[in-house]
Amino acid sequence: MQTNFTLAQLADPDIAESERILRACVHCGFCTATCPTYVLLGDELDSPRGRIYLIKDMLENDRPATPEVVRHVDRCLSCLACMTTCPSGVHYMHLVDHARARIEATYRRPLPDRFLRALLATVLPSPRLFRLSLLAGRLGRPFARLLAAAGFVRLAAMLRLVPARLPAAAGATGRRVFPAVGPRRGRVAILTGCANPVLAPDINAAAVRVLTRHGIEVVAAGEGCCGALAHHLGREHQALAQVRRNVDVWTRELAGEGLDAILITASGCGTTVKDYGFMLRTDAAYAGKAARVAALAQDISEFLAARALDLTPPAPLSVAYHAACSLQHGQKITRQPKDLLANAGFQLREVPEGHLCCGSAGTYNMLQPELADRLLARKVANIERTGAQVIATGNIGCLTQIAGATRIPIVHTVELIDWASGGPTPQALQEIAPDASGARKFATAT
Numbered sequence: 001m002q003t004n005f006t007l008a009q010l011a012d013p014d015i016a017e018s019e020r021i022l023r024a025c026v027h028c029g030f031c032t033a034t035c036p037t038y039v040l041l042g043d044e045l046d047s048p049r050g051r052i053y054l055i056k057d058m059l060e061n062d063r064p065a066t067p068e069v070v071r072h073v074d075r076c077l078s079c080l081a082c083m084t085t086c087p088s089g090v091h092y093m094h095l096v097d098h099a100r101a102r103i104e105a106t107y108r109r110p111l112p113d114r115f116l117r118a119l120l121a122t123v124l125p126s127p128r129l130f131r132l133s134l135l136a137g138r139l140g141r142p143f144a145r146l147l148a149a150a151g152f153v154r155l156a157a158m159l160r161l162v163p164a165r166l167p168a169a170a171g172a173t174g175r176r177v178f179p180a181v182g183p184r185r186g187r188v189a190i191l192t193g194c195a196n197p198v199l200a201p202d203i204n205a206a207a208v209r210v211l212t213r214h215g216i217e218v219v220a221a222g223e224g225c226c227g228a229l230a231h232h233l234g235r236e237h238q239a240l241a242q243v244r245r246n247v248d249v250w251t252r253e254l255a256g257e258g259l260d261a262i263l264i265t266a267s268g269c270g271t272t273v274k275d276y277g278f279m280l281r282t283d284a285a286y287a288g289k290a291a292r293v294a295a296l297a298q299d300i301s302e303f304l305a306a307r308a309l310d311l312t313p314p315a316p317l318s319v320a321y322h323a324a325c326s327l328q329h330g331q332k333i334t335r336q337p338k339d340l341l342a343n344a345g346f347q348l349r350e351v352p353e354g355h356l357c358c359g360s361a362g363t364y365n366m367l368q369p370e371l372a373d374r375l376l377a378r379k380v381a382n383i384e385r386t387g388a389q390v391i392a393t394g395n396i397g398c399l400t401q402i403a404g405a406t407r408i409p410i411v412h413t414v415e416l417i418d419w420a421s422g423g424p425t426p427q428a429l430q431e432i433a434p435d436a437s438g439a440r441k442f443a444t445a446t
C-alpha cells in the first residue's frame with residue numbers, strides 16, 4: 001500500500017513503525033473472511049482492511065480520531081485472526097495498538113464511556129479491587145436482565161459475567177518459591193496474573209504442581225498486572241508503567257538464581273509479555289531488559305509440550321479444545337495444547353469454526369456486549385455440536401465467557417495435564433469424574 005507520510009512524521013518511531021506495516025498491506029482482502037466482526041456485520045469498515053484504511057487516513061493526515069474511526073476500531077476484538085490469514089505478514093496488532101493509543105490521546109469519549117473505561121483500567125489489574133467488585137456484583141447479578149431491558153446493556157453484561165461461586169481469596173501474596181520435587185532440573189517464573197487468582201486460582205496451582213512434580217522450581221516473583229488491559233484500552237502510560245515494573249521484578253530474578261523461562265497460564269497476558277521488547281523498544285533504559293524478558297516468555301502449554309511428562313490417562317473423557325485467539329493467532333501456538341491433551345489420553349473433538357473468537361477478548365464482552373454475545377452464542381453452538389464432555393482452553397477470559405453459556409464443564413488445559421500426572425480431579429469435573437482419593441494436593445511454597 002502506498003503511503004504519504006512526511007519526513008517529519010516519520011521521525012516519530014510509532015509512525016515509522018505503522019508506515020512499515022501499512023506498506024506491507026496489498027489490499028487483497030483475504031483477511032476479511034476470517035474477521036469475526038466482518039463475518040457478523042458484513043461492513044468493509046468492520047474488516048481488517050477497512051480498519052487499516054481508516055487508521056492510515058487518521059495517521060497520514062495527522063487528524064484526531066473521528067467518531068467513525070473510534071466506532072470501527074472499538075469493534076475490533078484484537079483477536080488477530082487477520083494476522084493468521086494475511087499472506088503479506090501485515091502486523092495488524094501493532095497497528096491497531098497504535099490506533100488505540102492515538103484515539104485515547106485525541107478523542108473525548110462521552111462521559112459514561114470514560115467512566116467505564118477508567119473503572120475497568122483501575123479495578124481489573126488489581127486482584128483485591130477485582131475481588132471486591134465481584135462480591136458487589138453478586139448482589140446486582142439477579143437484576144442483570146432487568147437492567148438490560150432498561151437499556152443498561154454494558155452494566156448487565158458485566159453482571160452476567162460475575163460467577164455464581166467465587167473461590168476463596170488467595171492466601172499469601174508477594175514473592176513465593178515452590179521447590180522442585182526431587183532433583184532440580186530447571187527454574188521458571190510464573191506470572192500470577194490479575195484474573196486467575198481471583199476467578200480460578202486452581203489454574204496456577206495446577207501449573208505449579210505439574211512443574212514441581214517434574215523437577216522444575218517455580219517462583220511467583222511478586223510482579224503485577226502484565227499491562228494488557230490498559231494497553232488494549234489505549235492507556236499507554238499506565239500499560240508501560242506496569243510493563244516496566246514487571247521487567248524490573250523478573251530482571252532481579254534473572255540476576256539472582258536465574259530463570260529458564262517466564263511462564264504464563266493466561267494466553268491473553270502471554271501475548272503481551274512476549275511483546276514487551278517491542279513495547280519498550282524506544283526506552284533506552286529498558287529496551288534490552290524488556291527484550292530479554294520477552295524472549296523468555298512462554299505459554300504453559302508451549303513449555304510443557306517440549307518436555308517428557310509422566311502422564312497416565314485419568315479418565316477417557318472427550319474434550320473439545322477451545323483455541324483462545326491470543327494463543328492461536330497472537331502466539332501461533334496451535335499444536336502444543338492438543339498434543340498435550342492427546343498424550344494425556346483425552347479424546348480430542350475438533351470445534352468447527354475454531355478460528356473465530358468467543359467474544360471475550362479482554363474487556364470486549366463488557367464494552368461491546370451485543371457483538372460479544374453473538375460470537376459467544378455461535379462459539380457455544382459449535383462446541384456443543386462436538387458432543388464433548390469437557391471443554392479445555394488456555395485463557396481465563398475465554399473460560400469465564402464460555403462457562404456462563406453452556407452446561408459443559410470448562411477447565412484450563414493445564415488442569416487436565418495436572419490431573420493426568422497425579423494431581424486432583426479438576427473442581428469443575430468433580431461431578432463427572434469424582435476424585436477417587438478425595439484429597440486435593442497443592443504444592444507448598446517456601
Ligand code: SF4
Pocket residue numbers: 034035036037038046047048051075076077078079080081082083092
Ligand atoms: S483483530 Fe480480529 S476483529 Fe480485529 S480486524 Fe483482525 S480479525 Fe477483525
Ligand code: SF4
Pocket residue numbers: 024025026027028029030031032048049082085086087088089090
Ligand atoms: S490479508 Fe493482509 S495484505 Fe491482504 S488486505 Fe488483509 S491485511 Fe492487507
